[in-house]
Amino acid sequence: MVKSSSAFVDSKRHFKILDALRxxxxxxxxxxHVLEFYSGGDHVKQIINHGYLAVDFFFMLSGYVMAHAYDDRWSTMTYKDFFKRRVIRLHPMIIMGMTIGALLFYFGESNMFPKIADTSTWQLILITLIGYTLIPVPPSMDIRGWNEMHPLNGPAWSLFFEYIANILHAFILRKLSKILLGVFVVLAGIALIHLAVSSPQGDIIGGWSLEPEQLQIGITRLLFPYMAGMLLRRTIKIVRTRSTFFISSLLLILMLCIPRIDGYDNLWVNGLYDALTVILIFPIIIYLGAIGEIKDKISERVCTFLGDISYPIYIIHYPFIYAFYAWLITEEIPIEIGFWTGLGLVIFMIILSYAILKLYDEPVRRWLSKRFMKK
Known part of the structure; x- marks a missing residue:
């Protein structure tokens, strides 16, 4: 059997199809992100239009997996043990992502990132050290020009909210009854729908800045999917069946790649699509992934590989995107060339992610586990 990446000897059996969906x-x-440049900042023209919803899928998947992995362990597990596990699992790659962001920072210099040219080395070092802690920085400390809470590696905002979810999980959410958790899920779902249909751009994109509006978007995007994932794990009995990887993957790709709904005419319609995708379709996809059983070695290897690279590629890719965008701007690269170069960049990042996983992430997590976890 091909084992999924884990630093803990007592880890529960993985839902390998869910890992692969991640x-x-x-x-x-x-x-x-590779193709986003060619939308010119216009969300309606975005080629892979709803790719941003993957973050909401990650949050729901996280709630499901966390409930599965930990909710029956609290009689023998302390808060300290829980948080050490989460830091060991997540933080080595956060540090790697920030390091890559620092190394590639000046390669992103262009009019798209107006603050890079004026950023000194000591400012870069300071932001890198803060980034290692995942403490967000305010817009006044931005060194790129996009007001990101993590200007060296924008997607790290979702890991910041993941840590918030873990804190809520440990101290509050795990203690809720299924009925009370269900009430909170309904309320969070209403908040998500309101965010989506009232959004001035017609979507739920946002959450990456310490600005009040962005924080509201981030917490709203976090609460429903994370709690819904927990509730799904608690309430729906899992009965193993045939492999569901193909159908669940196809459905997920379809929901993330479908073109903008209703264009500029009724922006709220696309917002409603976003909300209903998260509220109705993502639970179905996760359920299909959870009940699926892999029965051949090739499928098992594919699912294990996809699961293994899922976190590394997500947390390291954006520094390369910054540099890619700068190259597209300064060289005025047409989409015909930019697409194929971007595709090559994706392949490169898949290979790099796997190499970093095996040469850095797994060894570091094993060492940390042996050093800091109870025998």
Missing amino acids: GVAAIVVVLF
Whole structure:
């Protein structure tokens, strides 16, 4: 049997199809960002239009997996043990992502990132050290020009909210009854729908800045999917069946790649699509992934590989995207060349992610586990 990447000897059996779906979503995110430049900042023209919803899928998947992995362990597990596990699992790659962001920072210099040219080395070092802690920086400390809470590696905002979810999970959410958790899920779903249909751009994109509006978007995008994932794990009995990888992957890709709904005419319609995708379709995809059983070695290897690279490629890809955008701007690269170069970049990042996983992430996590976890 091919084992999924884990540093803990007592880890529960993985839902390998769910792991693979995380990988599929992560690759779609990378393609979304590679092609985003050619939309000219217009969300309606975005080629892989709903790739941003992968973050909401990650949050729901995280809630499901966290409930599965930990909710029956609290009689023997301390808060300290729980948080050490989460830091060991997530933080080595956060540090790697920030390091890559620092190394590639000046390669992103262009009029798209107006603050890079005026950023000194000591400012870069300071932001890198802060980034290692995942403490967000305010817009006043931005060194790129996009007001990101993590200007060296924009997608790290979702890991910041993942840590918030873990804190809520440990101290509050795990203690809720299914009924009370269900009430909170309904309320969070209403908030998500309101965010989506009232959005001035007709979507739920956002969450990456310490600005109040962005924080509201981020917490709204976090709460429903994470709690819904927990509730799904608690309430729906899992009965193993045939492999569901193909159908669940196809459905996920379809929901992330479907063109903009109703264009400029009724922006709220696309917002409603976003909300209903998260509320109705993502639980179905996760359920299909959870009940699926892999029965041949090739499928098992594919699913394991996709699961293994899912987190590394997500957390390291964006520094390369910054540099890619700068190259597209300064050289005025047409989409015909930019697409194929971007596709090559995606392949490169898949290979690099696997190499970093095996040469850095897994060894570091094993060492940290042996050093800091109870025997």
